Amino acid sequence: MTSRIFFKLLAAFIVVIAAATATLDFSIRRAWEKSLTEEIQRNLTQKVVMFANRVQTDRQHSLQDIAARDGKAAGARATIIDTEGKVLADSEADASTMENHSRRTEFAAALHGSVGSETRRSHTLGIPFLYVAAPIPGGAVRLAYPLSDVAAMVRKVRRTLLLSSALAFLVALILAGIAAQTTASRLQRIVEFADRIATGDLTARIEETSSDEIGHVAAALDKTGRRLEQSFAALQTSQRQLETLLNSMQDAVIAVGNDGRVQWANQGMNRLVQRSRLNAPLIETVRDPDFVTAMREAAEQKSVRTARAASIVPGHAFDVKAAPMPGGGAVAVLRDLTEIERIEKTRRDFIANVSHELRTPLTSIQGYAETLLDSSSEGDHAREFLEIIRKNAARMSRLTEDLLTLARVESGEHRFDTQPTSPGEMLQEAVESFREIARAQNVELIVENSSDAAVNADREAIHQVFANLLDNALKYAASGNRIVLGARPSERGIEFYVQDFGPGIPSEHLPRLFERFYRIDKARSRESGGTGLGLAIAKHIVLAHGGTIRAESELNHGSTFLFTLPAGAEADAVSQKFTRF
Ligand code: ADP
Secondary structure, eight states: OHHHHHHHHHHHHHHHHHHHHHHIIIIIHHHHHHHHHHHHHHHHHHHHHHHHHHHHHOOSSOHHHHHHHHHHHHTSEEEEEETTOOEEEESSSOGGGSOOOTTSHHHHHHHTTSOEEEEEEOTTTOSEEEEEEEEETTEEEEEEEETHHHHHHHHHHHHHHHHHHHHHHHHHHHHHHHHHHHHHHHHHHHHHHHHHHHTTOTTOOOOOOOOSHHHHHHHHHHHHHHHHHHHHHHHHHHHHHHHHHHHHOSSEEEEEOTTSBEEEEOHHHHHHHSOOOTTSBHHHHOOOHHHHHHHHHHHHHTSOEEEEEOSSSTTOOEEEEEEEOTTSSEEEEEEEOHHHHHHHHHHHHHHHHHHHHHHHHHHHHHHHHHHHHHHSOTTOHHHHHHHHHHHHHHHHHHHHHHHHHHHHHHHSOSOOOOEEEOHHHHHHHHHHHHHHHHHHTTOEEEEEEOOSSOEEEOHHHHHHHHHHHHHHHHHHOGGGOEEEEEEEEETTEEEEEEEEOSSOOOGGGGGGTTSTTOOSSHHHHHHTTOOSOHHHHHHHHHHHTTOOEEEEEETTTEEEEEEEEOBGGGHHHHHHHHTTO
16 A cells, blocks of 8 residues: 555656756746846947947057957957958958958948847857947947857756756655655554454544544544444343343244344243254244244235244144344244133133023023912012013023123134025025014114125024124114115125114224123113123124124214125135134
8 A cells, every 4th residue: 555655646746846847947947048148148239339449449459459359358259340341350260261241130230330139150160159240430340159158058057957856856755755654554544443343343443643634534433433332332232131021021032034044032932942043944943834834924925924833832822923024034923822722711611611500590580480470460569579580580591691602602612514505595584583573663674785606604603693783783773763784795705784774883982892791881781681792792603704793883874783704615614714613
């Protein structure tokens, strides 16, 4: 790195020095040369005027002597001519042998009365001369100064200039070396810093003190390093907290990456499979097809998936909830359902047993009450009490019956006798069995439309669903004067509906309507002989058929209860499902 910076700096210096030298050489040399020539010309003009004076005033010496003396004094060649141009005297040559000079530019000007000058190469010596001539009465005088001296001086100055440039180059070389060394070593520290950060050492700092550009870069990088260290520390802390939290969970948690390999598993998971190796394919860790499918679907479809995994640990069933991870892959939480299911079964069994045990005494109370009622006379006080006893015994009897039905349906042990059944027939049956009660209440029962496609249903169980829905509609919505039933094809098979035009149900109650013992108005339900279990029973029967149930309602405009049943094609799949409920 040093050498690269060094050469770049050196090249820059050389360019600057060369440009400066060339500029100096070109501009200063020319200016200097010009001013020197002008100075020589001025000087020579003065001298030639003095020479002309002397020629006019000196009567003691010959023209040759004057020319020789003034030529020597001026350091130039002195020449005197007459008006015809004939050379009368010359300081350096024999005048008689010299050619006529009247045509020389400077002499021509002088013979016309003014000082003339010209620079040209001498015929005799072959070097450039500056000629200056001045007029005298009867001719002209001239001084010729050899310019070879000027050229020599210029050469000398140029030599000095080049020498200075060479010296400057040497200094530049040293300066470039020092600057390159300093800059390179500072940059090297930045590179080392970046390397340390890249290898994960976030404590690395440059600690530059200078305030130039490199110093600013170093300070900014140090700041970034400090921030990174803080963020990383915070991240590690929260990761540790998360790990502790996940490890302290009773549920098992496992995460897989995009490649289907295990990325992380909590202690709960490790206890379950005993070999959840990191980076191993998920299928090698958890060999449960339902679980693996849920994980794959969650990752691929980027949505939450639920499943029931029964083959991870023999004798244990797990509720699996798999969710996609933001960066790809999925994470799953496995909850052991064994204990919950055991408690649930105990509860169901208990309710079923109690209901069963209550059945006989309640029937007997009802029977005796009715017998006593038959033998009592009108207006008797005791008759009133007996009526209350009979009514309550009947209510309790309905409650125990409903409880027993619900326990049976909920347990999944009840086998439904499913057959391909016509929706229209089921609707008609339901309407028939309620026709009399409806007529008594002045309510019209209408079958609006029906579907031709068969549904797979246990006729008796679905009749129970219709009975519960119609019973409610007559109990709570008789004011609407009509109840509409129907069946239509839907995404999930055939959708049945029972619509009334009564008071409707406030929307906040709709989500909880199908819970057992959930009643909007308890007193009214009790008074009308309701147990609060009708809709819960309906829900469990529909779910056991692989369908769904829901309620829609608009206050003061009535309610609609809708449930779906799988259509004929799904018959086999559904009948298999029943064995599980
Ligand atoms: P219940 O034996 O009390 O009728 P259900 O489970 O059948 O119990 O119904 C639960 C509650 O839902 C009822 O108490 C009643 O408040 C409400 N409900 C059911 N059907 C209707 C309806 N068609 N119109 C208005 N309210 C209804």
